[in-house]
Amino acid sequence: MREFQLIDRLAARLAARRADTQLTIGDDAAVVAPAPGQVLAITTDTLISGRHFPDDTPAFDIGWKAIAVNLSDLAAMGAAPAWLTVALSTPVLDGPWCDDFVDGALAAIGDAAVDIVGGDTTRGPLSITVTAIGMLPAGAALTRAGAVPGDxxxxxxxxxxxxxxxxxxxxxxxxxxxxxxxxxxxxxxxxxxxxxxxxxxxxxxxxxxxxxxxxxxxxxxxxxxxxxxxxxxxxxxxxxxxxxxxxxxxxxxxxxxxxxxxxxxxxxxxxxxxxxxxxxxxxxxxxxxxxxxxxxxxxxxxxxxxxxxxxxxxxxxxxxxxxxx
Amino acid sequence: MREFQLIDRLAARLAARRADTQLTIGDDAAVVAPAPGQVLAITTDTLISGRHFPDDTPAFDIGWKAIAVNLSDLAAMGAAPAWLTVALSTPVLDGPWCDDFVDGALAAIGDAAVDIVGGDTTRGPLSITVTAIGMLPAGAALTRAGAVPGDxxxxxxxxxxxxxxxxxxxxxxxxxxxxxxxxxxxxxxxxxxxxxxxxxxxxxxxxxxxxxxxxxxxxxxxxxxxxxxxxxxxxxxxxxxxxxxxxxxxxxxxxxxxxxxxxxxxxxxxxxxxxxxxxxxxxxxxxxxxxxxxxxxxxxxxxxxxxxxxxxxxxxxxxxxxxxx
The missing domain is CATH 3.90.650.10 (PurM-like C-terminal domain)
Structure with a gap:
């Protein structure tokens, strides 16, 4: 399988759910429209095989975890997740493996209104970098700095x-x-x-x-x-x-x-x-x-x-x- | 050097330039405030050593290229770049190498109003995944689909x-x-x-x-x-x-x-x-x-x-x- 074919295969499974996703995978960049009055929370996390998950982890679980750990970071800010990009580096392109990976990623999203709007597939050691973008009202972010005595x-x-x-x-x-x-x-x-x-x-x-x-x-x-x-x-x-x-x-x-x-x-x-x-x-x-x-x-x-x-x-x-x- | 020290070291060099960057590196996620009426372009690209750049490429050039290829994708959409995340996987943490890498990344940004608002450092084979977010007026994205006969x-x-x-x-x-x-x-x-x-x-x-x-x-x-x-x-x-x-x-x-x-x-x-x-x-x-x-x-x-x-x-x-x- 070639990269372009893989991208087509993934894109077909990743149709946008959100009305504010104006352009998803397939161009130089996605285009999204945050709601007025909202600010964005942005986070990124990399998972590397053998370090963040055992080398023999099933593809489904790798896809799940790569998404979940990033959505967890947004949750910690109190943000509602909205958009993701997924950069996958893998030694060999394998259709069933990629399907399982996407199954796991989508399962981790569950029924949340979250679109995977971009990605990159490259040949290399197995690793995944996800960037997650969420929305929350201006001034409402739940930071690490807000704890007060008595809490x-x-x-x-x-x-x-x-x-x-x-x-x-x-x-x-x-x-x-x-x-x-x-x-x-x-x-x-x-x-x-x-x-x-x-x-x-x-x-x-x-x-x-x-x-x-x-x-x-x-x-x-x-x-x-x-x-x-x-x-x-x-x-x-x-x-x-x-x-x-x-x-x-x-x-x-x-x-x-x-x-x-x-x-x-x-x-x-x-x-x-x-x-x-x-x-x-x-x-x-x-x-x-x-x-x-x-x-x-x-x-x-x-x-x-x-x-x-x-x-x-x-x-x-x-x-x-x-x-x- | 430990990861937390590296993050501190990088964060100190990456102070936000933009007034609409409300929270940058250091929490679970960054918080940014897009301008009203603007939509966002989002793109991500991975560079892997030996595949996207020669293994003996200087750190400065790797940092430069990782940023530039992503800002180029935003440029192709007609978006003004605003925020970046940088996920770096590297076999060994080396302070001077990381300083050179950041020098190159900042040089590629130049005097553009672009903030690196998030990142991740992990031990693994040398690769970099950057996600870039830019702004443009609603409905104005320069896509691949807009060419018309006579252009x-x-x-x-x-x-x-x-x-x-x-x-x-x-x-x-x-x-x-x-x-x-x-x-x-x-x-x-x-x-x-x-x-x-x-x-x-x-x-x-x-x-x-x-x-x-x-x-x-x-x-x-x-x-x-x-x-x-x-x-x-x-x-x-x-x-x-x-x-x-x-x-x-x-x-x-x-x-x-x-x-x-x-x-x-x-x-x-x-x-x-x-x-x-x-x-x-x-x-x-x-x-x-x-x-x-x-x-x-x-x-x-x-x-x-x-x-x-x-x-x-x-x-x-x-x-x-x-x-x-």
Whole structure:
């Protein structure tokens, strides 16, 4: 298959859904018309085979994840996703592989009003760079800098599943029949982006949990110039993780340091939590409180400080591995 | 150097120039505010080491080219560039290399009001994916589909230089002192994006010459449902190419089939050519005319048809090499 044929094949599957997409794939650039009064959120993320997903990940899951991690970044800003570009580098052009990739990308979009309006296919090592553009009202962006003392810290869904899934990946053939394993592997392979736009008006600050909860919360605290007290035992865990983690210590470590969950960490007034939870379909768990004193105070169920969790909030560094920077 | 440090280092050099860039690098997404009444052009292009530039290309030139090829796509739509994201995958993080890369990227932007508002750095094989977003008035996009019979076909700058430069690349150490070689190599390494926005209102259709003039003109003809008659001898050639091409045949072949020139091919009324040329700083040469009869008719200086040029208008296919698709 030639590049032009691939582009035609993809373009035929990617007809625009949005009325404000005026020109989609096929010209030098797409043309879109943002709504009056709206500003745009723009983000880009690259996934590289062997680094951001195992080399033997199915094409469907690669397509899913490339889209989901970018829509998660928009969600963390409170933006409603609208347009995507997808740049795919792949060693060989393979029609069925590309179809599966597009299936996964479209499945990650789901029924959201999001158009893939541009792309590029090149021969090279397998990697995908997606750029996502979303809309939100002017002045309403949910940044990392908006946390104020008194806010509660809340997180969607559950934490640590993807990191446990990564640990289970090499032995997945032997554990494929176990529903907990299947759940955890799926959390790794097909992260679900959350509806950040729905809770934008209720929250003060937001970030998505991609590097690890502790690290990502650290970014919010630094940007906002505040501190936080977090109850380790309050971090939400799936039943599957509770059952499959060898020890409570392993589970807590995965919840705190594991990346790739793509849940939202929000800070918001305690009085807004129930309303925010009602606008989401994934749960919203209060795990702590923002304090004026800088720094991160992590306490166990007995109120005792847990220094190892406080000192390791730097998360994942794609070049240097984990550790303080 | 760690990823976070690199991001800090880059962010410090990429302060926003535009008043409508409300939030730049450092959060989950950038926030920008398009002007009322404007629509956005969005494009993305990936450059892969060894495929889109020689492996031993200096970092400055890689940064330049990654930006320029995307701004060229916006120019072909008649859009004024505004915002960029840059996703860099590199085997090792090297501060001086990254500084040179950013120097090149900023040099390609020049004094245009363009902000790099987002990016991603990952460890992997050297490749760069840039997404470019530009603005233009609603309904004014210069597409490939707007060519009408009677338009002239015009091209900016000169053609074939980059392809000749690529041929000279391996022996560049031996010919570095030759100004023609230096010119041709520079045309390859640092393509100059043209000011498409300045001529948008004068032209009917546009495309940038990245795959080869014949191939790219073919895209315009197909999208517009028209044909064209092109005078081969009218294609603009630099003095350097005239001197360095071994034969007239080689020169014409490079002009017709060589890619990577990133000149604009426009169709416009003959009466608008002088005005369009005056708005550009790179020349604008009429090379033919749009005709209602589909197909491409290429004639030499004596009016004789040149079938080899007519049948090979498919240009460069990144997977399959040159040839019809």
């Amino acid at each position: 509660v810290v809340a997180v969607t869904g559950t934490l640590g599943d993807a990191a446990k899934g990564l640990g289970l990946w090499p032995a997945r053939a032997d554990t494929g029949g176990d529903p907990d394993t299947a759940f955890l592997l799926r959390r790794l392979a097909r992260p679900q982006w959350r509806n950040g736009a729905a809770v934008r008006a209720l929250a003060h600050a937001g970030i998505d949990v991609s590097d690890g909860f502790g690290a990502d919360l650290g970014h919010v605290l630094a940007a906002s110039g505040v501190g936080a007290r977090i109850e380790l035992a309050a971090l939400p865990a799936s039943e599957a993780l509770r059952r499959r983690a060898a020890t409570d210590e392993e589970r807590r470590d995965l919840q705190w340091r594991g990346g790739d969950d793509y849940e939202l960490c929000l800070t918001l007034p305690a009085a807004s939590v129930d309303a925010a939870r009602a606008r989401l379909d994934c749960g919203l768990t209060v795990v702590g409180v923002i304090e004026s004193e800088p720094g991160l105070r992590v306490v166990d169920a007995h109120g005792r400080r847990c220094p190892p969790f406080e000192s390791d909030a730097a998360g994942w560094d794609h070049f240097g591995g984990r550790g303080a920077v | 002239v076909v015009a091209v900016t700058g000169t053609l074939g230089d980059a392809a000749k430069g690529l041929g000279l690349w391996p022996a560049r150490a031996d010919t570095g002192g030759d100004p023609d070689t230096a010119f041709l190599l520079r045309r390859l390494a640092r393509p100059q994006w043209r000011n498409g926005a300045a001529v948008r209102a004068l032209a009917h259709a546009g495309i940038d010459v990245s795959d080869g003039f014949g191939a790219d003109l073919g895209h315009v003809l197909a999208a517009s449902g028209v044909g064209a008659r092109i005078e081969l001898a009218a294609l603009p050639a630099s003095e350097a190419l005239r001197r360095r091409a071994a034969t007239d045949e080689e020169r014409r072949d490079l002009q017709w089939r060589g890619g990577d020139d990133y000149e604009l091919c426009l169709t416009l009324p003959a009466a608008s050519v002088d005005a369009a040329r005056a708005r550009l700083d790179c020349g604008l040469t009429v090379v033919g005319v749009i005709e209602s009869e589909p197909g491409l008719r290429v004639v030499d200086a004596h009016g004789r048809r040149c079938p080899p040029f007519e049948s090979d208008a498919a240009g460069w296919d990144h997977f399959g090499g040159r040839g019809a698709v």
